[in-house]
Amino acid sequence: MHKLLILLCSVALGFTVRSQTLFTYGAQKVDKKEFERAFSKNNPSNELKKESIQEYLDLFINFKLKVQAARDLKLDTLSNQKADLLNFRRQIESGFMTEEKTINALVKEAFERSQKDLHIAHIFIPFDPGFISNPAANYMANKQADTSKAYQAIQKAFDELKAGADFSAVARKYSLDPAVNANKGDIGFITVFSLPYELENIAYGLPVGRFSVPYRSMSGYHIIKKIEERHAFGKMKAAQILLTFTPNSGPEEKQQLKRLADSLYGALQKGSAFDALARQFSTDRTGYLTGGVMPDFGIGRYEREFEDAAFGLQHNGDISRPIETAFGIHIIKRLGRVPASLDPSQAKALFRDEVMQDSRMQVANHLFDLEVLKLIEYRKAPLDEKALWQATDSFILRNSVVPVKNINANTILFSFAKLNKKAADWFPYARTIKTTSPEFAKLPFRELLNKFAIETGREYYRNHLEDYNAEFRAQLNEFKEGNLLFEVMERQVWSKAAADSSGLRAFYNRNRDKYQWGPSADAIFFTTSNRETAIDVRKNIKGIAEHWRMQSDLSNGKVIADSGRFELSQIPLAKNQEMNAGSMSPLIVNDQDSTATFVYVIKTYADSARRSFEEARGLVINDYQTELEKKWIAILKRKYPVKMNQAVFQSLIHK
Numbered sequence: 001m002h003k004l005l006i007l008l009c010s011v012a013l014g015f016t017v018r019s020q021t022l023f024t025y026g027a028q029k030v031d032k033k034e035f036e037r038a039f040s041k042n043n044p045s046n047e048l049k050k051e052s053i054q055e056y057l058d059l060f061i062n063f064k065l066k067v068q069a070a071r072d073l074k075l076d077t078l079s080n081q082k083a084d085l086l087n088f089r090r091q092i093e094s095g096f097m098t099e100e101k102t103i104n105a106l107v108k109e110a111f112e113r114s115q116k117d118l119h120i121a122h123i124f125i126p127f128d129p130g131f132i133s134n135p136a137a138n139y140m141a142n143k144q145a146d147t148s149k150a151y152q153a154i155q156k157a158f159d160e161l162k163a164g165a166d167f168s169a170v171a172r173k174y175s176l177d178p179a180v181n182a183n184k185g186d187i188g189f190i191t192v193f194s195l196p197y198e199l200e201n202i203a204y205g206l207p208v209g210r211f212s213v214p215y216r217s218m219s220g221y222h223i224i225k226k227i228e229e230r231h232a233f234g235k236m237k238a239a240q241i242l243l244t245f246t247p248n249s250g251p252e253e254k255q256q257l258k259r260l261a262d263s264l265y266g267a268l269q270k271g272s273a274f275d276a277l278a279r280q281f282s283t284d285r286t287g288y289l290t291g292g293v294m295p296d297f298g299i300g301r302y303e304r305e306f307e308d309a310a311f312g313l314q315h316n317g318d319i320s321r322p323i324e325t326a327f328g329i330h331i332i333k334r335l336g337r338v339p340a341s342l343d344p345s346q347a348k349a350l351f352r353d354e355v356m357q358d359s360r361m362q363v364a365n366h367l368f369d370l371e372v373l374k375l376i377e378y379r380k381a382p383l384d385e386k387a388l389w390q391a392t393d394s395f396i397l398r399n400s401v402v403p404v405k406n407i408n409a410n411t412i413l414f415s416f417a418k419l420n421k422k423a424a425d426w427f428p429y430a431r432t433i434k435t436t437s438p439e440f441a442k443l444p445f446r447e448l449l450n451k452f453a454i455e456t457g458r459e460y461y462r463n464h465l466e467d468y469n470a471e472f473r474a475q476l477n478e479f480k481e482g483n484l485l486f487e488v489m490e491r492q493v494w495s496k497a498a499a500d501s502s503g504l505r506a507f508y509n510r511n512r513d514k515y516q517w518g519p520s521a522d523a524i525f526f527t528t529s530n531r532e533t534a535i536d537v538r539k540n541i542k543g544i545a546e547h548w549r550m551q552s553d554l555s556n557g558k559v560i561a562d563s564g565r566f567e568l569s570q571i572p573l574a575k576n577q578e579m580n581a582g583s584m585s586p587l588i589v590n591d592q593d594s595t596a597t598f599v600y601v602i603k604t605y606a607d608s609a610r611r612s613f614e615e616a617r618g619l620v621i622n623d624y625q626t627e628l629e630k631k632w633i634a635i636l637k638r639k640y641p642v643k644m645n646q647a648v649f650q651s652l653i654h655k
Helices: 003-009 032-042 050-072 079-096 100-114 139-144 148-162 167-174 197-205 251-269 274-281 304-311 344-357 360-375 385-398 423-436 445-463 470-499 501-510 531-543 545-553 613-639 646-653
Strands: 021-025 028-031 116-126 186-190 220-231 235-244 328-338 412-415 420-422 520-528 559-567 596-605 642-644
Touching (some): 021 032, 021 050, 028 032, 032 050, 079 470, 100 360, 116 197, 148 220, 186 304, 197 220, 235 251, 235 304, 251 274, 304 328, 360 445, 385 445, 412 423, 412 445, 420 445, 423 445, 470 501, 470 613, 501 613, 520 531
Antiparallel strands (some): 021 028, 021 642, 116 186, 116 220, 412 420, 520 596
C-alpha cells in the first residue's frame, strides 16, 4: 500500500484525555482542560502567573454560575436559543467533516513532489475505444464495457516489456492514446497535479528507468515508465499570440494561418512590439487586454508541443518560432520564471487549495469515511444477500415492500452505536439511485449497499459530532454558554436595571457625589458628508452661531448635529488650543468614507459641578447594573457553592 495511505489510515478523528477537576459549583464539575482552553483564548500571551490566573479564574467561576442559573431557568429551551445553536452548528460542522491531519499530509506530499519534474512515458488501453474520442460522453459506457479485451491487451504489452522490448515500440503497438503515433508514448515532463492522483502516485513511486505493472483506473489500463527526473523548473511567465483553428478547419485555412504566423514572427524579429501584435492578431481572448500575457503555468498544464517550446526558451524576452498544437498556431514570448518554492513553511499557502479541489481528496474522504464507520462502531448484520437483492428488485419495480423468505421491512442490515438501519431504509434509497442517478444505476447492489452504509454513517457522525470530536464539542459548548449568558444577563441585570426607575433614583441619591462634571463645555458635534460641506458649515457658524440647528435641518442629510454638555476630554482639541465659547476643533476627515467631523463650543465650565440625575443617567444605569450583578453573584454562590481543587490549581501555576 502507498506510504501516504498507511499514514492517513492511522489518523484518529477523536481522542480522550484524563480528566482533572479544577473546581465544582453545586453538583457541576469544571475540568482543568476547559479552563486552560478558555484562559489561553482570552490571554494570547498565556503568561501562567498566579495573579493573572486567579483574576481570570474569578471571572470564569462567575461566568459558570450565571450559565447554570440560565439552565435552571430553562432558557436553553427557548426557541431563539435552539435556532441560534443550530445555525452555529451548521456553520462550523463542515470544517469537521474532513480530517485536517489528512489534508496536511496531502499538502506535505504535494510540496515534496513539487520539488521534482518527472519525464514519463505512458501506455493506455481504455475499456471502450470510444472513450478516447469523447471521454465525457462515453464515461459510463466505458465503465460498463467488457474489460477482458483491454486486460488481455495490457497483459500482452506488459509481457513484452518484461521480455526487454523497447517501451516506445510497445506503446506504438498497443496504446490507444491518440498522440501515441507522434510521441511514441513519451508524454514529456509532468509535476504534481499534472496527472490524476492515482497515476501521479505510480509515477512518483517508480525508480528512474523502471516501468509499472498494469494499473486499472476508472477509464482503462495504464503502464507508466519513469524516464528521468530533474529539479523542478517552477512556473513560466509568458505571453502568446494564438491563431486559433476553427472547427473542421481544412488544410487551406491552416496554411493561411501558418503564413500569417510566419509574417508576425518576422515582424517580431525586426523589432515590432509583441503586445501590440497580440492585441491586433491573437484570438486568445483571455490575453487580449493584457497584450497576450498568460497566467503563470507549470509543467503538465498544456500540450506537449506548447510546453516544449515555452520551457525551451532560455532567456527572458526570447520568442519562439510559430508552433502548431491542436488548438492552433502559437508564438510564445518568455517574460520570466518563478522558481519552485524550497520553503516547507509555504506548503499550505501554495498547495492547500489545490489539494482540496483535486481528485486526491477522494482518497482522503474515503479514508475519512472508513475511520468514521470504525468510530461509530459500524456493524454489518448477517444477511441472506440473495434474498435481499430479490426483495430490492421487487421494491424497485413496484415501489412497495414484498416480503421474501428471510427479508422484510424490519430486517436489520447494519447498525451504528445507537442506530439500526433496516431494509425499509434501504429499499427507497436503492430505488432512487437506480431510477434517477445514471452514474451509479449500473453498480451491483452490494456496492450500492456499501455506498448507503458510508453515506448513512457520515450523516450519523455529522449529527453526533459532539460525541466524537472534542474540539467540535468545545466550540459548540462555548457558543451555547455565551448565548445563554447574554440571555440571562439581559433578564437578570441589564433590562432590570434600565426599567427600575425608583431603584435608579435611589442609587443616584446614595452616590450623587460620585457623579461630577469635570472641566466641560456645552458643544455641538457636527458630522458632514464630505470635507467641502464641513468647510461651508464652519463658515456659516462663524456668522450666526445660534442657527446651528438650521445647518442640519436644511442640508438634506449632508449635515448631522448633536448638542449637549461634554467633558473637555471628549472634545478633540488642537494641541495647546484654549477652550472658549466660539472655539472650533480641527476638522477630522474619515479616510474610509470621506465624512468630516468637528466640534463647535457654545459655553465652557471651568469649575466642577454635580451632575443632575438626567445628566448622569447613563452612568447611573451602568453602575446600578454592576451593583445588581454583584448581589446576584452573591446569591448564586450561596446556591451553587464553589469548591476549588487546590492541587490542580497549583499545577496551573507551576506548569
